[in-house]
Amino acid sequence: MKHGLPIARPGQVIGLLGGSFDPAHAGHVHITREALKRLGLDRVWWLVSPGNPLKARGPAPLSQRMAQAQGVMNHPRVDVTDIEARLGTRYTSRTIAALRKRYPRVHFVWLMGADNLAQFHRWQDWRGIMTSVPIAVLARPGDRIAARTSVAATVFRTARVSVADARGLGLRKAPAWTFLNVPMHAASSTAIRQNGDWGASAERRSWRDLH
Ligand SMILES: Nc1ncnc2c1ncn2[C@@H]1O[C@H](COP(=O)(O)OP(=O)(O)OP(=O)(O)O)[C@@H](O)[C@H]1O
Ligand SMILES: O=C(O)c1ccc[n+]([C@@H]2O[C@H](COP(=O)([O-])O)[C@@H](O)[C@H]2O)c1
Numbered sequence: 001m002k003h004g005l006p007i008a009r010p011g012q013v014i015g016l017l018g019g020s021f022d023p024a025h026a027g028h029v030h031i032t033r034e035a036l037k038r039l040g041l042d043r044v045w046w047l048v049s050p051g052n053p054l055k056a057r058g059p060a061p062l063s064q065r066m067a068q069a070q071g072v073m074n075h076p077r078v079d080v081t082d083i084e085a086r087l088g089t090r091y092t093s094r095t096i097a098a099l100r101k102r103y104p105r106v107h108f109v110w111l112m113g114a115d116n117l118a119q120f121h122r123w124q125d126w127r128g129i130m131t132s133v134p135i136a137v138l139a140r141p142g143d144r145i146a147a148r149t150s151v152a153a154t155v156f157r158t159a160r161v162s163v164a165d166a167r168g169l170g171l172r173k174a175p176a177w178t179f180l181n182v183p184m185h186a187a188s189s190t191a192i193r194q195n196g197d198w199g200a201s202a203e204r205r206s207w208r209d210l211h
């Protein structure tokens with residue numbers, strides 16, 4: 001880590017998995033391993049978000065989510081980071097712009113579950129994200145059809161890369177995205193929270209309180 005940011009070598013292909021991780025679970029681990037394998041990534045960085053701009057409910061404190069995520073994700077090529085808090089960014093478009101500026105010779109790939117592609121067109125400057133980094137979408141139970149018929153998938157249909165070519169996704173010029181129809185994992189943070197296994201005593205703050 002340099003200035004609290006991970007070190008990356010020029011030419012490396014790094015997957016970015018942004019999330020609330022409130023809490024991190026086996027589904028996150030599963031898609032991370034699948035992305036490493038199927039996209040030929042050198043590393044994956046988990047970006048534990050200070051707070052999802054679209055979620056009204058505030059997450060558990062960042063330090064608590066970071067510690068829990070570090071306990072769940074144990075892989076030599078994965079870094080669990082609080083990059084967005086360090087950069088002072090919340091919106092993905094700004095995070096990606098800041099990372100591309102700091103790591104001009106690194107190839108970033110944005111990773112997300114199918115549920116996020118379905119509502120991707122609600123993200124700030126989502127077209128700008130699409131045209132700045134390649135994106136890999138990973139199957140999630142219940143969300144495959146919504147993702148495939150989403151606004152983003154429709155608008156950028158000609159930029160879709162076949163699974164057969166997914167290994168080279170990170171070196172492609174954006175817009176370029178692929179849908180990885182990986183074996184699905186049903187874990188979700190919502191279900192864990194509903195079971196009362198996480199964050200019952202966590203101090204929760206709304207996203208607005210964080211600003
Ligand atoms: N089981 C899963 N399969 C595929 N993708 C997943 C899975 N769980 C999470 N993801 C993806 O990981 C990223 C971070 O997810 P997040 O931290 O919001 O977890 P979550 O389980 O979706 O949380 P919540 O239930 O609170 O919305 C998102 O892109 C999400 O789509
Ligand atoms: O930039 C946006 O407008 C935006 C809107 C919603 C979600 N995101 C990002 O999407 C990632 C997944 O969020 P979440 O809460 O579903 O885990 C996380 O990195 C968020 O910061 C980003």
